Amino acid sequence: MKFFGGLVLLVFVCCANGQQFKCPPKDGQYEDPVQCDKFYVCEEGIATPKLCPDGLVYDPLIRKINKCDQPFNVDCGDRIELQPPQPSPPYCPRRNGFFAHPDPKVCNVFFNCIEGEPTESKCTAGLLFDELTGTCVWPDSTQRQGCEDTSTRKLKDGFECPKEHQTDANGNVVVHPKYAHPTDCQRFYVCLNGQEPRDLGCQVGEVYNEDSQRCDAPENVPGCEDWYKDEPSAGKPVKKSRK
Structure with missing residues (x-):
């Protein structure tokens, strides 16, 4: 009663x-x-x-x-x-919505809850989930503190992605900026989402052109014209510093 x-x-x-x-x-x-x-x-x-x-x-x-x-x-x-609220612990504090991982140190994983059923998703490299916008954002665009580093920020040769964003000719931020290797004309770096570095290289016979941000013929890149001069067949290049 x-x-x-x-x-x-x-x-x-x-x-x-x-x-x-x-x-x-x-x-x-x-x-x-x-x-x-x-x-x-x-x-x-x-x-x-x-x-x-x-x-x-x-x-x-x-x-x-x-x-x-x-x-x-x-x-x-x-x-x-x-x-x-009608929670479905541990991932859904409410039955519907996008929610951060319950562990405050895991900042790149979030859950889409639909009627209490969570679906796990992960932000792309270098981004963190922001509940205020329901999207993955740059670390400096969110107030989240204490997040664990979910990506490799420094390569074995010491390269780290610059903190300053790279922009194109129109002033737009380049999502995955590239950088020339300081001593190897054939190699270059890519910073995924501006945060996570990758060491890549052009195919044998080409060198990286920083101006066009593409692999190019050696004669088109000042300082790298003779990179393959001692290898007529464009085999193993002679290692020397870029000028």
Whole structure:
């Protein structure tokens, strides 16, 4: 009987809240003024309260019937209240949404929860997951602290990716910038997402052209014209420093 009585009370409160909301003259869906995941369906002046699936919030600006979306896509403004969470531990603090790994030191792994079922995903090399945007971002674009280093930041020869972003002719940041090797004309470095270095090389007979950021003929790269001069068949190159 106590459970039944509590259920009746819940229904009464729900209906009472719906009656407190005054519908505009036009039928439709309207956001609750204080709770971001709550809205009302108004028909002939009667308001029926509704809740978005746990983890989603209501966006009145969406031009479709289902107006519930991810929190990072919606500006809730002063509507800061939410329904009680329905967690599915350990990866889903709410039934729906994108959530960081529960271990605060694992910053490149996140989970997409759909009705309490998590799907694990991993950011590409050098990026960290940011719950505020629901995306993977550069480390300097998030406030997350104490994240473990998930990639190799320094090669055996000591090369590290420069902290400064490389830009193209239009001023756009180069996603995977390349850098010439200081002593070997055939080799060059690639920084995946500007963070994780890789040591690569051109095919035998070519050298790296820093201006075009491509492998090129030796005669087109100042200082590397004679890189293969002692190997007519373009076999093993003679090692010497770049000028």
